[in-house]
Amino acid sequence: MAGAGTVNRRHVLSLLIGVFTAPATARLPAPSPAKVRRIVIVGGWVLRADDLEKVAAYAA
Amino acid sequence: MLLDAEQRHDGWFKEVIFDVCICGAGPAGITLARALAGKGRRVALMEAGGLEASAQSQVLYQGRNAGLPYYPLDTCRLRYFGGTSNHWGGYTRPLDARDFGPLAQHPFNEWPIKKPDLDPYAERTAEILDLPGQQPPLDVFGGQEDSLEPSVYRVSPTRFGPKYQDELARSDRISLYLNANLVDIELDSSLRSVSGLVFRSYLRDQPFRVRARQFVVCCGGLENARLLLNANRQLPRGIGNQHDLVGRFFCEHLEIDVGRALMASPPSALNFYIASDRLISDRRCLSFEVELLPLERTEPSCALPFPERLSRALLEPARACFDAVVIAVVGQSVNGDSRVMLANEVDRFGLRRLALDWHLADIDRLTLRIAAEVTGRAMARHDAGRVRLDPWVTDAEQEVPLSEEAGGSCHHMCTTRMSHDPKTGVVDRDCRVHGIENLYMGGSSVFASPGVSNPTFTIVQLALRLGDHLDARLDKG
Numbered sequence: 184m185a186g187a188g189t190v191n192r193r194h195v196l197s198l199l200i201g202v203f204t205a206p207a208t209a210r211l212p213a214p215s216p217a218k219v220r221r222i223v224i225v226g227g228w229v230l231r232a233d234d235l236e237k238v239a240a241y242a243a
Numbered sequence: 244m245l246l247d248a249e250q251r252h253d254g255w256f257k258e259v260i261f262d263v264c265i266c267g268a269g270p271a272g273i274t275l276a277r278a279l280a281g282k283g284r285r286v287a288l289m290e291a292g293g294l295e296a297s298a299q300s301q302v303l304y305q306g307r308n309a310g311l312p313y314y315p316l317d318t319c320r321l322r323y324f325g326g327t328s329n330h331w332g333g334y335t336r337p338l339d340a341r342d343f344g345p346l347a348q349h350p351f352n353e354w355p356i357k358k359p360d361l362d363p364y365a366e367r368t369a370e371i372l373d374l375p376g377q378q379p380p381l382d383v384f385g386g387q388e389d390s391l392e393p394s395v396y397r398v399s400p401t402r403f404g405p406k407y408q409d410e411l412a413r414s415d416r417i418s419l420y421l422n423a424n425l426v427d428i429e430l431d432s433s434l435r436s437v438s439g440l441v442f443r444s445y446l447r448d449q450p451f452r453v454r455a456r457q458f459v460v461c462c463g464g465l466e467n468a469r470l471l472l473n474a475n476r477q478l479p480r481g482i483g484n485q486h487d488l489v490g491r492f493f494c495e496h497l498e499i500d501v502g503r504a505l506m507a508s509p510p511s512a513l514n515f516y517i518a519s520d521r522l523i524s525d526r527r528c529l530s531f532e533v534e535l536l537p538l539e540r541t542e543p544s545c546a547l548p549f550p551e552r553l554s555r556a557l558l559e560p561a562r563a564c565f566d567a568v569v570i571a572v573v574g575q576s577v578n579g580d581s582r583v584m585l586a587n588e589v590d591r592f593g594l595r596r597l598a599l600d601w602h603l604a605d606i607d608r609l610t611l612r613i614a615a616e617v618t619g620r621a622m623a624r625h626d627a628g629r630v631r632l633d634p635w636v637t638d639a640e641q642e643v644p645l646s647e648e649a650g651g652s653c654h655h656m657c658t659t660r661m662s663h664d665p666k667t668g669v670v671d672r673d674c675r676v677h678g679i680e681n682l683y684m685g686g687s688s689v690f691a692s693p694g695v696s697n698p699t700f701t702i703v704q705l706a707l708r709l710g711d712h713l714d715a716r717l718d719k720g
């Protein structure tokens with residue numbers, strides 16, 4: 184993800200979501216408390232696990 | 244009394260024996276001179292530069308970096324009246340109790356004195372430094388984060404030269420000599436006592452001697468060691484260097500960008516946090532500080548709500564709108580390989596120039612990375628923001644980014660470190676050079692370990708404490 188100049192959103196999303204095997208769909212369920220609490224480091228970002236679902240929703 | 248060594252005449256020093264001769268008129272030297280004069284002692288305060296900066300003086304600070312990349316040695320310190328206080332930023336805080344050690348994972352950081360030994364001087368130090376009242380710390384975590392405790396600095400960049408010039412000039416107890424460069428420390432025949440300090444001015448070749456009952460070198464964290472090492476005419480390894488420790492243990496405050504933060508509520512001012520005791524114990528790292536430095540936000544997208552900005556930043560990192568730089572500050576571990584040495588080149592007075600061989604240890608690098616990670620996790624946990632770590636933080640193969648322009652804080656410490664044992668330090672708990680009865684060191688070179696706080700507050704506390712000690716010693720005769 185880091186250094187992506189020309190953005191290919193689908194590619195970025197696949198990278199992000201692939202890490203957590205979350206469903207690649209724009210219609211996501213509300214994040215579970217466990218995902219909110221879980222902190223992950225992805226591509227240098229320190230994130231909540233549910234951030235990735237929010238990104239997917241936003242991109243859709 | 245203010246005097247210029249260039250204008251001296253033969254009779255100046257011949258009949259005079261001062262109570263104390265202090266070499267170096269920076270924060271330590273000026274504080275000590277005023278403290279002793281206040282007790283009625285007669286003091287010679289010797290300053291190598293003039294009242295203003297000059298090339299002829301500053302060039303004597305040139306040296307060579309032989310270790311890790313570091314600032315040019317003549318740029319991060321100033322060689323004239325008032326010393327490096329002439330350009331310091333003024334962020335000031337005393338050391339915390341835990342900074343005096345010992346730390347389980349780094350027991351060599353222990354000081355032979357503790358915080359209660361310096362606390363009695365805190366109030367006078369705050370007056371000397373013109374410190375404003377303590378403000379409550381800022382805290383983006385709302386008091387909910389256990390691993391990082393909000394902290395605060397008081398800011399007052401007091402320039403010791405301008406502030407105290409008139410007082411020193413009027414004093415009938417202090418003789419302030421300008422343009423007086425220390426070129427030798429003379430010992431008596433026992434080699435255990437200083438008989439005089441030898442100085443030269445710039446325009447006259449003839450050296451001159453100053454005699455006193457006690458002598459203190461307060462020339463800065465690098466120069467103190469250089470001067471002891473160069474004083475090798477009677478003791479070939481230099482004065483105080485019987486165990487090859489003078490110049491060793493050079494420490495800096497690493498101050499390094501570790502990431503960028505995108506925050507729910509952008510900070511309006513610099514935020515400070517220090518690692519909790521529990522975190523330091525659990526992670527077996529050094530103590531550290533984290534700073535959140537607000538960034539100017541100019542992109543139109545910066546006005547969007549935090550969740551949207553975060554999503555955009557993750558999707559288009561190159562256009563991310565960050566609110567703050569995350570900076571980790573670590574007082575490095577005490578490491579004998581990190582040292583001040585003498586180069587082969589000599590200056591105009593024949594003294595060998597400085598060579599700085601700066602090194603880090605693994606625990607220093609580890610602590611920087613932990614500081615970055617812990618900050619990122621705290622931001623996410625409390626939904627205060629998200630941190631994008633710099634690439635080197637998450638890649639253990641990459642070295643900490645040091646350069647001639649960044650990485651240190653220009654805080655030069657521990658090169659004549661304080662220790663009960665002459666085999667682990669150059670000065671004792673009273674700042675007296677082991678093995679020499681009447682020679683003391685002042686300033687951050689005597690720190691046993693750096694701690695996390697900026698050094699000036701502690702430098703002034705130590706100078707006041709040394710003033711009390713010397714006064715008591717002079718009473719004893």
